[in-house]
Amino acid sequence: MQKRNIKVVFKDYNHKQNLLFPPNIGDLIDANHPVRLVDKIIDRIDITSVLETYKGGGTSSYHPRMMLKVIVYSYLTNVYSSRKIEQALQQNVHFMWLSGMTFPDHNTISRFRSEKLNGPVREIFEQIVKLLIDQGLVSLKEVFLDGTKIEANANRYSFVWGKNLVRNTQSIKRQLEELWNYAQKVASQEMEKNEPDFKEISPDKVEQVINSIDKALKNKEIDPKIKRKISNARKNWPGKMQRYDHFRKKMGSRNSLSKTDTDATFMRLKEDHMNNSQLKAAYNWQISTQNQFILGYTLHQNPGDTTTLSEHIKELKKTLGKNPDNIVADAGYGSEENYQLLEDNDINAYVKYNYFHTEQSKKWVDNPFRIENMHYNHDKDCYYCPMGQQMGFIKEGKSKTDNGYEQTIRTYRAQNCRGCPLRGSCHKSKGNRQIEVNPNLIRLRNKAREKLLSEQGLAYRSQRPVDVEGTFGNIKHNHGFRRFLLRGMDKVAIEAGLLAIAQNIRKMAG
Ligand code: SF4
Secondary structure, eight states: OOOOOOOOOOOOOOTTSOOSSOOOGGGGSOTTOHHHHHHHHHHHSOOHHHHTTOOOOSSOOOOHHHHHHHHHHHHHTTOOSHHHHHHHHHHOHHHHHHHTSOOOOHHHHHHIIIIISTTHHHHHHHHHHHHHHHTTSSOSSEEEEEEEEEEOSSOTTOEEEHHHHHHHHHHHHHHHHHHHHHHHHHOTTTSOSSOOOTTSOOHHHHHHHHHHHHHHHTTSOOOHHHHHHHHHHHHHHHHHHHHHHHHHHHHTTOSEEESSSTTOEEEEEEOSTTOOEEEEEEEEEEEEEETTEEEEEEEESSSOSGGGHHHHHHHHHHHHSSOOSEEEEOGGGOOHHHHHHHHHTTOEEEEOOTTTTGGGSHHHHTOTTSGGGSEEETTTTEEEOTTSOEEEEEEEEEEEOTTOOEEEEEEEEESOOTTOTTHHHHOOOSSSOEEEEOHHHHHHHHHHHHHHHSHHHHHHHHHHIIIIIHHHHIIIIISOOOBOSSOSHHHHHHHHHHHHHHHHHHHHHO
């Protein structure tokens, strides 16, 4: 084939040539780029609370407004580690523009995030939410509430279980008492007369008792096994008791903690597409959203959603200046305590309860034996069973939830079930059928049902997964935030605040 003689032309390339006028980095950034929005918003934020964390004296510090812009922008662009932020400051033109070509290292970035933002981050978040309200991007009409568990920066195998702490402490107590009894037998004269109270033992007490036993058995001929046990007890038990005490105090009302982040609790995390759960140290992050803007967030150490509502609505009111009109949430929040809390705060509860969907089924509606389907007579305060027999009031009892909320349970009993043809389907107890009813819960559920089945309720129910679950999906899957980087409740709360700020600015830019 004959070669065609056409000249190839290349563009000029000389990257080592000096520029006569160095370019302004800002010229390289698109006018509508989100980095400009971060810059604009953080410039409008009052950062007095951050400034107050500086003691003064010593060498000059990087400007906190610049540091804040850099950190917020890094959370916006999925850069979460301080080393990666340091790298971005040296390589990424957007970061260079924000930092004004200053280059704080990863230690400075990390210290600023965990020391200077501890507390101020919530204030900054609140100012951004107020900005959203002022701009009419969100209203105080409704919020969609849900929680997600995010893995803590802790070793997966570092668990401490509350029940093991109790069992191990009991075992030391029992063995200590056995050693004391043995010493009493072998060296009764040398032993102190007053037997310690083994019900209440502390690390100091364990040490004291072991020393007393040791002293009393000195120069006595004792079983080598017991000798080894005493030596092991002296070496290990006081230390173990100290550790158990420390973990118990840290654990509080929780049932587990992680040794590497003692504020984190072991929770079941649904990690893969099949929703298979794994037990990992984590935090429970609760958020309230509207149009995928985060209007409130709280961080909790317990996995369940039910107990988080009271703290969450307190924070929400603080941020918004008033309670929202409506809260939309799934059945995880549908307890009597929560319904009452919302009613007391004048918030309409579009909150499901655990059998909301089942009770719509034909099988449920047609089942005459369910308490919910029995007729209640207010005047006579009695129920009527499927045979038309009166079930009269017997007694009233009180019980308390884990949060200390008092519930009233009323018991009603049928007069005579003997010989009833429906008995096999009605109940299995030996005597007459007894039912337990919580009248306040029934009232609150009826109210919630009416709201949920209304037109507004249907619209809210279809928006809830898109709004709040969509926000979690966006942060965890699209922006790759699946594990906190910092340790301890205070520091993890900073990260949660930064995630919420970044989500809101991202939505504003979108
Ligand atoms: S078993 Fe007792 S409570 Fe049930 S339908 Fe018969 S009479 Fe009524």
